[in-house]
Amino acid sequence: MSWMETFRTSWSAVHSHALRSLLTVLGILIGIAAVILTVGLGLGTQKDVSSQISSLGSNLLIVTPGSTTDTSGVRGGFGTSSTLTISDAAALASTVNSPDIAGVAAEKSTSLSLVNGDTNWTTTVTGTTPSWLDVRSRTIAYGSFITDAENAASASDIVLGSETADELFGTQNVVNRTVTISDRTFTVVGVLSSAGSSSSDNLDDIAIVPFSTAATRLIGGTSSNSVSTIYVQAASAGQLSGAYQETQTLLANLHSLSDVADADFTIASQDALVGTATAIYQTLTVLLTGVAALSLLVGGIGVMNIMLVSVSERTREIGLRKALGAPPWAIRRQFLIEAAILGLSGGLLGAVLGIIAALTLPAALGSSIVVSVPAVVLSIGVAVAIGIVFGVYPATRAARLAPIDALRSE
Amino acid sequence: MVEPVIQSRVEPTSGSTEPVIALAAARKVYRSGSLEFEALRGIDLEIVEGEYVAIMGPSGSGKSTIMNILGCLDTLSSGTYRLGGDDVNDLDEIDLAQIRNQRIGFVFQQFNLLPSLSAWRNVELPMIYGKVHRDERKLRAQRALERVGLGDRLANRPGELSGGQQQRVAVARALVGEPTMILADEPTGNLDSVSTRDVLGLFDELHELGRTIVLITHEIEVAERARRIVRVRDGEIVTDEVNAA
Known part of the structure; x- marks a missing residue:
């Protein structure tokens, strides 16, 4: 079975349950949108701060009175x-x-x-x-x-x-x-x-x-x-x-x-100033990343759940395809691609949502959010990978069904 | 080039003394925990090319097991099964899938058409797994549907067809890959008498054209359409005779 045939078959399976598929990918959607926003906010903040600091001049050291100690106390002044x-x-x-x-x-x-x-x-x-x-x-x-x-x-x-x-x-x-x-x-x-x-x-x-x-x-x-x-x-x-x-x-x-x-003085380089200014955003980034990761995990489990439902609903179809000559790998591939399509849909929708949020939120928040193309592409890739990883078990179950049992099921 | 779909009579291959199907001392034992059930108790059966054979028996006689074995959906516990001269006993799942694809055309009692696909998409399914080119698939599927009298129903989905028409789509699907044999499992079990006559008439025509047909049924009226009737009971062949009618 060619890739194109497999894609068509898998797509029609996803498409015929559009609402169910959309609900399934909601977790992935939110996760990907959160990833894009997190990365965008981090980059935006870094850009803001570094443009501010580099606008001072180039190759600068900034010497200020008093000393900042590790405990944030100030000596002299x-x-x-x-x-x-x-x-x-x-x-x-x-x-x-x-x-x-x-x-x-x-x-x-x-x-x-x-x-x-x-x-x-x-x-x-x-x-x-x-x-x-x-x-x-x-x-x-x-x-x-x-x-x-x-x-x-x-x-x-x-x-x-x-x-x-x-x-x-x-x-x-x-x-x-x-x-x-x-x-x-x-x-x-x-x-x-x-x-x-x-x-x-x-x-x-x-x-x-x-x-x-x-x-x-x-x-x-x-x-x-x-x-x-x-x-x-x-x-x-x-x-x-x-x-x-x-x-x-x-x-x-x-x-x-x-x-x-x-x-009784402090010497700071521009890099150090950027680092200090962005450090506070690290906590926020870690927090948002945690939310994103959790959401992606939940999304992945959702995909697995719906794929198991899909496999058991279509047991007869699997049996028929096997009787007509589909080898186990073709069945596995069909369901893996179905899971990957779910992941991809979630990723694309999440990217759209994330980009829309990145374009509209700065006006309300006052901090810039940079839409990073590599981050968007990578996170869509991650969404597809999540679909595939969580699709492996359902797809393998489908591939292992014995054709006579599958054909007999109601 | 597009191969013709059984429009003409199939010429027997030269020196066709080798039977298409040869079961020898075939045994099948099902185990469920400590229970053992011997579904086939040593069956010898040979079918040569172009034969139209009915395997008949009441439920529990082992005819479904024979169907699964002949269709390469299951393997023997002991004995040998040669299909078209090749021993299929020790083949793995992938090879069995290929054999089913190339040599066997299934017709099921439940039709087993995919409801979301149009008639011709259903018919092209085996060729998708047989790596036939896209354009040729469509052409061959069309011809097979024309052959079973559904040339005007190519784009209809199964839900838009009558039971008899659905089963004819299934027969077209069984024919389209030019298989060694057509294996029909209670093909009229879900049909009314008109559709039954219709589908059995189709089998007659295919037999006239030289196809090898194995039909599994429990109805004597259906079995009598075949040229040879094999009766099974309790996992053994009781009689095997030419149908005089």
Whole structure:
């Protein structure tokens, strides 16, 4: 019996009991949909987080004050005095001490109101050095970025993000216009090119002032030299661990620490940040995977159950086919394919349901779900395999029926 | 090329002294726990090509066992069964399936048509297992149905046919593979007298065309249509005579 004949026969058996077949594959359907959603949610979260983190720049190490210990406690910190200063950043930038470091940018940020006439816009005002532009991989659309001279002079110059410019002036080319922050007038010297926004962080809504200006005129704090973040850019991806070592050693020396385990700062790579951010989703993934696996198991047992019913209903047919010359393997194959068709139907319906859910749920959940084609194909394959595995026993029973007994049954 | 479906008389193969069916000292014992039941107690039976034989006996006489043995649906406990010159005693299930497919055309009391398939799909079933090409299957199934007078019922399902018509579909299915013999088990047991005459007339025609037919029945009226009547009782052959009628 050819494969095509077998398929036709098996398909008509499934098709003639459409409702029963649909109910049978419900478990598989739910399981496959859950698998697609689980994988999609995991990938979506990872994509969100990593695009957010890679938007910071490339080959970056992010140094923050205080240390995160294994027990999640924080040592040192803002309360007393920030442990990172602008001189730490300057030392890291020295090529003598740190050959693997290509650039260093220190940031000191706070949220402030920018005013243009009667337009008022609150955004993150960041004091930083000219190296920021390269380290954060940003470009200027209009005008120029802040310069060392402006920095040295604590000049009242400001660079705006494209969206900030839009909100304040209704246009983006606003070089030489002025904004007022805390009653102090700033001249716009440049506007950043748009970098897009990630779900939690709008990279285009930002205002940059020289570090010295921020330290002395805008942002208070116990130490005007303290910084909130130092971005260290490695010269290449391969030099990232070298840059990490140099940063750690240098900062430990500067802070007179004998043991890096006592560090009052934290160095994180972008990869590590992605890992940390996605770790919380692992629990969710494990849970959903468990639900999916259980559902698939139940679905498989459903297939086995209905296949046993199918075999006993069609005992006479099996007997007849055997009398007409069907060898046992042809009977086994017929029922295995019937089980595989059930599995495939469940898999396809589950994939459709999963994809529909993946396309509609993000709007409600606010997190992206990525439909992974390999995951969809693989899970449909798994559904077929479940059908076959749970079909083996019923099919073997059918193949073993003695033709005379089968023909005699009513 | 499409082989003809029994449109013409079957020519006896050269030197056909070898019988189509040869049972020698055939015994069949059924065991159920400690109970033993001897269904066949040493049967010798030879049937040559082109014969029309009725095996007759009351229920429990062993005629159904003979039918199962002749149809290769069951094997002997001892003795030999040669079908078309080949010993089928020690064949495995797969070889037996092939023999049933190639050499035997079954006609059952219950018709045993698949209700979901049209007449011609039912008729093509044995050829599906005989690896006959698709187009040829359809053509041969059509011809076989025309042969039994159902050329206009090709697409009808069994439920849309009368009992007599259903049994004729079953006869077409038995014919279509050009088997060595047609084995009919109480073929008229479920039919009214008109359909019975109809189906038995068909067997007569097939016999005229040279087919070998073995018919198993308990009705003397049916058995008398055959040219040779073998009577069995208690697992043994009682009489084996040419039907003079």
